[in-house]
Amino acid sequence: MRLSLIIGFLILFLSEILKVYFIMPFPGSQQADTIDLAYFIHQYIGYFRAIGLLILIYPLWKSFSNGSKLTKFVLGGFTLLWLGVIYMFNFQLTADHMFYQPKNKTFTNGKDSKIAKDKLVIGVVHNGQAKAYPIQLIGYHHQVIDTVGGTPMMITYCTVCRTGRVYLPFVNGKFEQFRLVGMDHFNAMFEDQTTGSWWQQATGEAITGKLKGLNLPSVSSEQMSLSAWLQIHPNSLVMQPDPEFKEQYAGLKNYDSGKGKSNLTTRDSLSWKPKSWVIGILMGKTAKAYDWNQLVKDQIxxxxxxxxxxxxxxxxxxxxxxxxxxxxxxxxxxxxxxxNQLIDSQSDAVWNMDGKCIAGKYEGSSLPKIEAYQEFWHSWKTFQPNTLVMQ
Structure with a gap:
């Protein structure tokens, strides 16, 4: 009977703890490839609870009927502790109970914006409309569902990876709702409402569940200061802070400059360390990383x-x-x-920072843009394992 009590409580406690441990940034939880195990526990947690309780019913009944006061006290304590673990690991330590979507989604023009001009934004242009999303805001929310140029979009950001990505929230042609469910290899992970599959923020790929292997359609975006964005897109709308989350935004006040509140979000100023900044480019079948420090030194x-x-x-x-x-x-x-302009040394033609030729031989043409991302080195090399490195 004692063995049954031990096994039953172990099943109840471990299933609840591991369900959250594997998908949150606890010590040692993010390095191993445990996503399929985490998903299995998540999907079948009800069965684990039922099995544990079935194993416990008889020995608990016998212990409370004939056991000593000490036995009843200890078993009662374990039962209450398990209920406490259920509450903590299902309503306190889960991602969607720590990070909420904006309740008041407001946009304004650059002139009336409350966002400081030196703050970083993720900018999107679609069907003639430009919108800017301050990283300080979307870094807390992790995802914001919005409409740009008449098209629904999912603007996402993971502060632990420093990855800003924009996707169309459509799965097999159908609009889909997503919730933040946790993280894998330190990257934010979303769960779709229809199938419960888990999607990686950095790549837009479903990494486990029924839709494993599918990818969300990506949308081109750029990261820059709000001032630089408005210089290129003066009619852009700018997302404003939701008053409901003033305290949470304040926690990311210094994030832009690499001064996070924890080691997970703080930049390492040296090059090629896990928390060093890199510029990552994925072009065709080739991925390559460029040292941010080198870019700051040379500017080109x-x-x-x-x-x-x-x-x-x-x-x-x-x-x-x-x-x-x-x-x-x-x-x-x-x-x-x-x-702050690009000049062709062969013809003296001049391009602005939007890649448009504004003077000279090629006036009116544009330089082909390449999707580029600023992120932590540990993130880029994890999700682009075959990346090249420019030293």
């Missing part, structure tokens, strides 16, 4: 990817970056950075 990096000449450029504010193919409709260019 030249490289060749997928047989194309490219440039990675940092604006004078030392925050806003861009990546372009260094080519025109008439052939390759030799671009140099001067006065």
């Amino acid at each position: 990096i030249y490289d060749t990817l997928e047989k194309s000449n490219i440039v990675v450029v940092l604006e004078n504010d030392k925050k806003s970056f861009h990546a372009f193919k260094s080519e025109s409709p008439f052939g390759p260019l030799k671009l140099v950075l001067k006065n």
Whole structure:
């Protein structure tokens, strides 16, 4: 009977704890490939509870009927402790009870915005409409469902990976609702309402569940300071703080500059450390990482990817970056950075930071943009394991 009590309580306690442990940033929980086990426990937690209780029913009844006061006290304590664990690990320590969606989603023009111009934003342009989402806000919410240019979009951000991504929230052509369920390898993870599959924020891929292997359609986005964004898109709308979450936003006040409140979100100023910043580019089948410190030093990096000449450029504010193919409709260019503009040394044509040629031989043309992300090195190399590195 004692063995039955031990086994029953172990099943009840371990299933509740492991259900959360594997998908939250507890010590040792994020390094191993345990996502399928975590999903199995999550999906069948009801069965684990039923099995544990069935094993316990008879020995508990016998113990409370004939056991000593000490036995009754100890078993009663374990039962209450289990109920406490259920409450803590289902209503206090779960991701969607720690991070909530905005209740008051408000946008305004740049002139009336309450967001400081030096704050970082994730910017999206679609069907002629531009919108900016301050990282300080979406970093807390993790995801914001919005409409840009008449199209529903899912703007996401993971502060532990420093990854901003935008997706169309459609699965097999059908609009889908998502909730933050936890994290895997330190990256935010969402659960779709229809099938309960889990989706990785950094890649938009369903990593476990019925839809495993599917990808959400991605949307091009750019990260830069609000000032730089409004310089390019003066008519952009800017997301405003929800008064309901003033305290939570304050916790991310210094996040933009790499000064997080915990080691999970704080930048390492040295290069190529887990918490170092990199610029990650995925072009064709090639992924490559560029050292942020090198970009700050040189402001422009030249490289060749997928047989194309490219440039990675940092604006004078030392925050806003861009990546372009260094080519025109008439052939390759030799671009140099001067006065926050790109100049072709062969023709003196001038491009602005949106990649538009504003003067010279190629006026009216645009440099092909390349999707580029600023994120922690540990994140980029985890989700792009075959990445190249520019030293």
